[in-house]
Amino acid sequence: MRHKSFEGMDCPIALTLDAVGEWWSLLIVRDALHGLSRFDEFQQSLGISSNSLTRRLAALCDAGLLTRHRYQLRPPRDEYRLTARGRDLQPVIEALGGWGRRHVTRGRGGVRLVDVETGATAEPILVDRETGKPVNTTDFRYVAQRNAPPIKRAKLPTS
Template identity: 85%
Template structure:
């Protein structure tokens, strides 16, 4: 079932959710980050119906997150590879995974991100590119821009 579109909202989170907010979409991106690329691999990993997977893959390709590559002509079979735009979702996927390990699964999960050089388990955090400081609610604050909704402009300081 398709929910309301956020395409007209002037919010990067809402507009991003319009593209990848359907729950199967981020799970497909997660699996692609883990090296899965073929329809049957995604279906086996996710337990998703063929029709739903076909729709999701087409939407992710249309959004420029995946590209389709034919690897067999008879019968025709394609594989799906992340684009640079799709790979840019890795920090988002890792942030969700980290939050889930801390607050939902108590550390469980079948896949871990490791430092390629040391083999140590990674614990990703969001940091400010300029200062290198971890982003948190104590050291950073939100401010409203001119395009913020009236309720937010009334609650938040202005930039």
């Protein structure tokens, strides 16, 4: 259940959570990345109620992460495909999965991302696009911008 909207915040993380922060949303995107596209496939994979799934799919379409395509007229049946915007969530999904495999499930899980050429399991990391360096708290730091909230300008260096 959503308790509030982050609409008034000037924070990309908060505003992203408005679009995908409900827990089913990222699981639906994960399943779409795994090739699922039909209502019954999502429902079978997630064990989510029909009403909840209907609401989540509509919200993901409204957010521009999925598009609905009719594949059957009688009875009407739709499939849901990731948009480019939705596919751009793959690094987020993989980062959450990697963290979960390291700290929560101790390597368990039924699906892995593998290298197409070698078949080796991928171990995604976040890297800086300019330098290629892995992002970490030793080599990188947060810097408050002019529009940062006062509490953060007080705590962080400024640019």
